[in-house]
Amino acid sequence: MFVPTGADWCPPAESTLLMPAVSVGNVGQLAIDLIISTLNMTKVGYFYTDCLVPMVGNNPYATNDDNAKELCTNAEVYTLPSKNLTVLQIRSPLIKKKSRCFRQALLSWIKKSVFAKVVLLSSSHAYQRDDQQLFGTPFRYLVTPALQPFVSDVIKELEWKEMETVSLYPVVNDEDKKMSVPGGGFTKHMFEDCSSQGIKMAVVLKFCSEGDNIPDAFSLLSHLNKWLHLVELPNENVTSQWKMPVSWRLLFGSGLPPALF
Template identity: 60%
Template sequence: MFVPCQGRARPDFKGSTLLMPAVSVGNVGQLAVDLIISTLDISKVGYFYTDCLVPMTGNNPYATTEENATELCINAEVYALPSKELVVLQLRSPFIKNKYRPFCQTILAWVKSCGFARIVLLSSSHAYQRNDQQLHGTSLRYLLSSVVEKTIESTLKKLNGKELEQVAAFPGVNDDEKVFHIPGGGITKLLFTESCSKGIPMVVLLKFCSEGDNIPDALTLADYLNEWLHLTATQNESSSIKSSRWKIPSSWKLLFGSGLPPALF
């Protein structure tokens, strides 16, 4: 359930694109969303109240001054940039066991009630579980629901990604039946199939990766999204400055902890 910030009127999201991450391997989608919010300086307009995520609270992850550093953030927050018809839902904690499906149903009900034009889900998948086809070429993939396939597929085919390959549902037994396999993708497959069954326009952009320092993966995924939506780039931008366009959030200083205490030495 969406709750607007105190003192704010309920915003009108009709016709906007909803951008959100899947809580997936390497947290790549969440890191990419961090880059987009920080770079575009998108304003927080509310919260998404749900019992499907582990509760958490913390300081402002996009702090720029001492004054706004004390603002609190929670596990699911909504940001909006009306000039680009963009709404961003950032998720900051993992899902509670057996809560994937209720969360997906809640999100899709909210999308329908608000009249969003489409959902764009940023995700990732285990690189070590790729099949032979997926080992060749780019590590970027896309998935399109049938509602948007005709209008968007030609554009995405021109970019640095490929449509996610299907794999045999029962390898060695029946190789004719194909399914999407997204290991480590969290809610990605469920949200995509639910969107398809309900006729909701949805685009999934994902990257194969491994756990570790996933900042380069997040930059690559953000670049991929930007090639399509042109959130920060100009048409004539040189490819040599792609990733330098992104503003790193202040919270990333502690991405791997606060370092070793000097007392150890």
């Protein structure tokens, strides 16, 4: 259930919703962090749910001592009316067997808010790619039938590659195929739910491995920016326009204590 932090809030007209899947390398979540921090988005509410692992912490996007004391929770909503943009950041994993309940709550909120489109940022295990996925770009997309007519031209112009279907029984029978996003969390089921309910949704993901996934977040976001134009980049390889939040300074801990040496 969405709870506004102040007065009743509703998204701007024709607003785009960006959200991550809790997936391999947390790439989608890191990319959302960069968006919120770079665009200096305003927090307007949070999700009150028992479907996510409970979490509380300091403001991850603090800019001074005063707002550093603000608390953050496991699912919060940010907005930037000037760009008709709304962002849902998810900071903790789903509790086992509650994925469906969480997706239903999200879908209900999405319908109530009448978002123009939803974009899910995700990732998938690089080591589980099949032969056709080993070549070319590491990025893939999925688009629901409701959104397809509105984005087909721009996707064709960008030369993006759609997520391939893979064989149910490799070698034995290559005719039966299915969509698979290994390591993608609720990506596949959320996409299927949105497809069946007529919601305009796109998935943008990258194949990656666990480790230091900051470069993956930068590249995924730069890839997405070619479509949504969140910031102006001099060229597609520039990452300096994205602002890393202060919380990333301790992303891998505080380093080795000098006493060890």
